Amino acid sequence: MGIDLAVSTVIFAIRPASDPAERGILSIPLVRRTREPFAGRWSLPGGAADEAEGLADTAARKLYETTQLAPAYLEQLYAFGDTDRSWSGRVVSVVYWALVRAELAEQAAEGENVRWFPADELPELAFDHNRIVEYALWRLRNKLEYSRIAQAFLGETFTLTQLRHVHEIVRQVSLDPANFRRQIESSPAVVATDEVVSGGRHRPPRLYRYDTTVQLADNGPLG
Amino acid sequence: MGIDLAVSTVIFAIRPASDPAERGILSIPLVRRTREPFAGRWSLPGGAADEAEGLADTAARKLYETTQLAPAYLEQLYAFGDTDRSWSGRVVSVVYWALVRAELAEQAAEGENVRWFPADELPELAFDHNRIVEYALWRLRNKLEYSRIAQAFLGETFTLTQLRHVHEIVRQVSLDPANFRRQIESSPAVVATDEVVSGGRHRPPRLYRYDTTVQLADNGPLG
Numbered sequence: 001m002g003i004d005l006a007v008s009t010v011i012f013a014i015r016p017a018s019d020p021a022e023r024g025i026l027s028i029p030l031v032r033r034t035r036e037p038f039a040g041r042w043s044l045p046g047g048a049a050d051e052a053e054g055l056a057d058t059a060a061r062k063l064y065e066t067t068q069l070a071p072a073y074l075e076q077l078y079a080f081g082d083t084d085r086s087w088s089g090r091v092v093s094v095v096y097w098a099l100v101r102a103e104l105a106e107q108a109a110e111g112e113n114v115r116w117f118p119a120d121e122l123p124e125l126a127f128d129h130n131r132i133v134e135y136a137l138w139r140l141r142n143k144l145e146y147s148r149i150a151q152a153f154l155g156e157t158f159t160l161t162q163l164r165h166v167h168e169i170v171r172q173v174s175l176d177p178a179n180f181r182r183q184i185e186s187s188p189a190v191v192a193t194d195e196v197v198s199g200g201r202h203r204p205p206r207l208y209r210y211d212t213t214v215q216l217a218d219n220g221p222l223g
Numbered sequence: 224m225g226i227d228l229a230v231s232t233v234i235f236a237i238r239p240a241s242d243p244a245e246r247g248i249l250s251i252p253l254v255r256r257t258r259e260p261f262a263g264r265w266s267l268p269g270g271a272a273d274e275a276e277g278l279a280d281t282a283a284r285k286l287y288e289t290t291q292l293a294p295a296y297l298e299q300l301y302a303f304g305d306t307d308r309s310w311s312g313r314v315v316s317v318v319y320w321a322l323v324r325a326e327l328a329e330q331a332a333e334g335e336n337v338r339w340f341p342a343d344e345l346p347e348l349a350f351d352h353n354r355i356v357e358y359a360l361w362r363l364r365n366k367l368e369y370s371r372i373a374q375a376f377l378g379e380t381f382t383l384t385q386l387r388h389v390h391e392i393v394r395q396v397s398l399d400p401a402n403f404r405r406q407i408e409s410s411p412a413v414v415a416t417d418e419v420v421s422g423g424r425h426r427p428p429r430l431y432r433y434d435t436t437v438q439l440a441d442n443g444p445l446g
Contacts, residue, residue, distance in 0.1 A: 002225075003274055005315060049226055052306060054305055055302065076302060079278065081272070081277060081278035083277055092278065092317070094317075
């Protein structure tokens with residue numbers, strides 16, 4: 001018996017809508033369980049903690065095994081340890097949340113047992129994974145407003161329209177473009193570069209960047 | 224072998240200084256280790272996770288066993304799981320932080336193997352516990368500025384001077400009383416009551432309260 005320790009990760013990406021005219025969709029990849037309990041249900045990527053590996057390394061490895069991607073951002077979310085969260089013995093799950101880059105997520109393979117779902121329209125998942133995703137969404141939406149993590153969806157440089165779309169898609173709001181521009185331009189965190197979008201448009205939009213690049217993990221003094 | 228799961232808690236209280244004319248001191252109780260590794264060193268209260276008990280319940284129970292107090296506030300801090308944090312096998316520690324009320328902490332017993340230390344003047348602790356306390360202090364100081372947790376040090380009603388002293392002691396700053404009063408009175412979170420401090424003073428100070436009482440744990444949608 002004893003307590004089993006698991007590591008799971010809520011992975012977020014902005015994926016294109018099936019209709020190319022529509023905006024992207026905040027999405028998470030799920031893994032179909034092939035064993036009881038909850039055989040056939042979708043669940044968060046993860047597995048048993050590895051005795052020889054740090055918790056964040058296990059989270060990143062499982063993320064790679066599921067999506068063939070490396071995270072642009074990875075942070076511990078919470079350790080879930082209620083006594084009744086699994087029917088087959090006591091399991092404590094240390095859960096991480098991660099952001100991956102949109103254009104890479106487009107290429108990430110799906111298969112019979114791995115599929116991307118809209119983060120706000122999930123089926124009934126195994127264990128307490130719906131509750132875990134809900135908490136991860138809350139953390140992501142809060143953090144988007146007071147940190148630089150939007151960059152993890154975007155890459156090094158981006159247009160203000162691209163940045164606004166990230167906020168609109170993640171926070172599920174519609175933002176006034178002029179207000180958003182004023183707000184960003186008055187913030188010291190985002191700075192204009194000398195570059196514009198290439199491709200020969202008449203008035204190509206300017207590229208911006210964050211003043212400092214986002215940390216891979218942002219855990220205060222734990223760095 | 225395998226991975227051992229432990230629960231530890233960083234417990235904060237404001238305790239009186241040895242000189243009664245001095246302000247209180249942000250303090251944490253530590254337990255002296257009686258066994259190797261680190262026999263004789265001071266460490267955070269805690270122990271092995273219990274298979275039949277939720278993690279927060281274990282944290283509260285260990286807190287009670289160490290201090291004979293119930294927490295006014297209890298929140299999960301982080302799961303520490305580096306592979307090299309113990310010399311005797313792999314240990315993952317789910318760490319909580321807690322606040323206990325000042326006047327109760329005054330009465331909390333000390334003994335040969337339990338002692339309260341100033342949070343900013345700790346000896347070299349067992350394991351990675353200095354790093355854990357540093358992170359808990361960072362979380363406490365941040366959270367004091369944007370949440371209602373100061374109340375956990377104070378009780379239901381308090382004077383503005385008492386509230387200012389909590390901020391000064393925890394954040395290690397000196398605040399202008401008139402500015403602090405203006406700032407608090409313009410915040411909707413703290414409201415004046417009809418009561419004043421009893422005891423027959425000529426101009427007894429007014430008592431204030433938070434608009435809503437502080438939650439025992441504040442983990443967003445996890446409740």
